[in-house]
Amino acid sequence: MSAKSISATEFKSKFGAYSAQVHKGPLTVTSHNRPLFVALDPNHYERLKQRDRIFGEFASLSEEEILAAIQPMAPGHETLNAELDD
DSSP, X not given: OOOEEEEXXXXXXXXXXXXXXXXXXXXXEEETTEEEEXXXXXHHHHHHHHHHHHHHHHHTSOHHHHHXXXXXXXXXXXXXXXXXXX
């Protein structure tokens, strides 16, 4: 999903319209043709924060812990083992 880009001046003058538009996708606001900030739908922002938390937790594991986590579970847990295959 590519972000639409507008100037800070335009964003300021049409704030209402652009604040509604962020629900359709990110909006990059620029100043002097350089990115200043990105306006996001709050739900999209929360999903990104959650993804960062998950990655941060995963990144802190050792290689041995990662390998142990992806090993099939004991018999009787085939449904959960199938989840690992996805």
